[in-house]
Amino acid sequence: MRGEGCGFRDGGGSVKCRVDFPLTPSCKNVLVCCLPALPICIPAFAGITGVWRNIEGVALELNEWRFVVYTTDMYEGMIAETVTVQAEDGASINAYFARPLGPGPHPGMVLTHHMPGWDEWYRECARRFAHHGYATISPDLYHRIGHASPEDVAAHARSEGGIPDDQAVGDLAASMRFLRSLPNSNGKVGAFGTCSGGRHVVLAASRVSGFDAVVDCWGGRVVMDDSELTENNPVAPIDYTSGLSCPVLGLFGEEDGSPSPEQVATHEAALKQHGKAYEFHMYAGAGHGFFYYDRAPYRQEQAVDGWQKIFAFLPKHLG
Amino acid sequence: MCTMIAEKTAVTGCGKGTPGWMQVDQVTVSYDHPSEMTLEHALNIDFVDSSQKLGPRIAVELTPESAQRLVELINTALGKGAVVDPAAFE
Numbered sequence: 107m108r109g110e111g112c113g114f115r116d117g118g119g120s121v122k123c124r125v126d127f128p129l130t131p132s133c134k135n136v137l138v139c140c141l142p143a144l145p146i147c148i149p150a151f152a153g154i155t156g157v158w159r160n161i162e163g164v165a166l167e168l169n170e171w172r173f174v175v176y177t178t179d180m181y182e183g184m185i186a187e188t189v190t191v192q193a194e195d196g197a198s199i200n201a202y203f204a205r206p207l208g209p210g211p212h213p214g215m216v217l218t219h220h221m222p223g224w225d226e227w228y229r230e231c232a233r234r235f236a237h238h239g240y241a242t243i244s245p246d247l248y249h250r251i252g253h254a255s256p257e258d259v260a261a262h263a264r265s266e267g268g269i270p271d272d273q274a275v276g277d278l279a280a281s282m283r284f285l286r287s288l289p290n291s292n293g294k295v296g297a298f299g300t301c302s303g304g305r306h307v308v309l310a311a312s313r314v315s316g317f318d319a320v321v322d323c324w325g326g327r328v329v330m331d332d333s334e335l336t337e338n339n340p341v342a343p344i345d346y347t348s349g350l351s352c353p354v355l356g357l358f359g360e361e362d363g364s365p366s367p368e369q370v371a372t373h374e375a376a377l378k379q380h381g382k383a384y385e386f387h388m389y390a391g392a393g394h395g396f397f398y399y400d401r402a403p404y405r406q407e408q409a410v411d412g413w414q415k416i417f418a419f420l421p422k423h424l425g
Numbered sequence: 426m427c428t429m430i431a432e433k434t435a436v437t438g439c440g441k442g443t444p445g446w447m448q449v450d451q452v453t454v455s456y457d458h459p460s461e462m463t464l465e466h467a468l469n470i471d472f473v474d475s476s477q478k479l480g481p482r483i484a485v486e487l488t489p490e491s492a493q494r495l496v497e498l499i500n501t502a503l504g505k506g507a508v509v510d511p512a513a514f515e
Contacts, residue, residue: 221427254479257460265453302427402463
């Protein structure tokens with residue numbers, strides 16, 4: 107199935123165009139691609155891979171993407187449920203899997219929960235990414251501890267000084283491979299994490315190949331003093347920077363204590379030194395966890411902007 | 426941030442929570458994200474019966490200032506207790 111849309115020039119004037127890639131019933135978002143001096147909008151969109159042409163058949167170069175509008179006449183749907191993922195150590199771990207309906211192809215996202223656990227916020231977050239077109243999996247990194255309320259499981263993890271880095275990296279790699287194995291995968295998989303999850307996704311993308319983009323939201327302890335190294339966290343993630351295999355989007359708050367603005371600058375310097383692609387944003391008036399609408403650190407303005415940055419960043423690297 | 430600051434020790438005692446009184450043989454004191462308090466970090470105390478993994482726990486989350494006053498109060502009470510009941514402190 108192919109589709110047509112209408113575009114417009116700055117200052118008015120309609121321009122019809124054609125998209126040369128599959129469109130699916132699950133497509134719902136109108137995207138605006140900013141072309142050199144020619145913004146166009148195309149309703150119903152499955153991915154940015156493929157060639158876009160204008161009505162005369164001229165290939166258009168796409169160099170920036172922005173999310174725009176949902177209109178009420180568009181169909182949308184998703185499935186969200188608990189599944190299991192076979193981890194690298196043989197364990198079968200629970201994961202929350204939310205994906206758009208339709209044949210795809212869909213890019214994938216691995217969501218990496220924060221220290222407070224595999225909680226409701228992360229399941230909502232998974233559905234948010236699915237709503238935006240990503241097959242999204244959120245593995246329970248605390249699965250091996252056992253099952254109780256998320257906060258009781260997290261309290262146990264906290265008493266143990268967190269979980270081993272090797273285990274977290276293995277579970278994220280298994281989740282990434284799960285997504286890539288899906289018949290409707292577009293072959294691209296990113297990772298998103300907040301708090302300890304931000305640290306974990308940086309670590310995983312630095313130690314395992316196969317991630318195509320990483321979103322690190324205020325991941326603390328990427329930069330670590332030797333005194334902070336433990337049996338669970340034997341190496342600071344920043345020391346793996348040379349192995350980082352994909353671009354990183356980092357969202358941080360100026361008022362955060364970890365990562366402090368100085369630690370973010372240290373991380374940024376390491377990325378520059380190793381020639382890695384990254385995009386860091388430091389928000390004034392925000393601290394740690396400014397996306398968490400149910401917690402005191404929530405900052406509405408910064409959170410809205412942060413989400414916009416995420417959904418502008420990911421299509422560039424995941425299609 | 427997730428500080429992963431957690432100190433653990435064995436204790437002998439009992440505590441009362443939702444399920445009623447329970448034996449406790451371990452306490453974890455952490456300075457990290459609380460579950461309930463609207464703070465980025467709190468001094469969190471979890472009393473548990475370690476034989477029951479993920480069993481009931483007696484959990485307390487305190488502001489750092491409150492926790493410091495608690496420490497002082499415990500030491501004060503223990504100091505007075507040692508005067509009236511010296512054998513218990515040997």
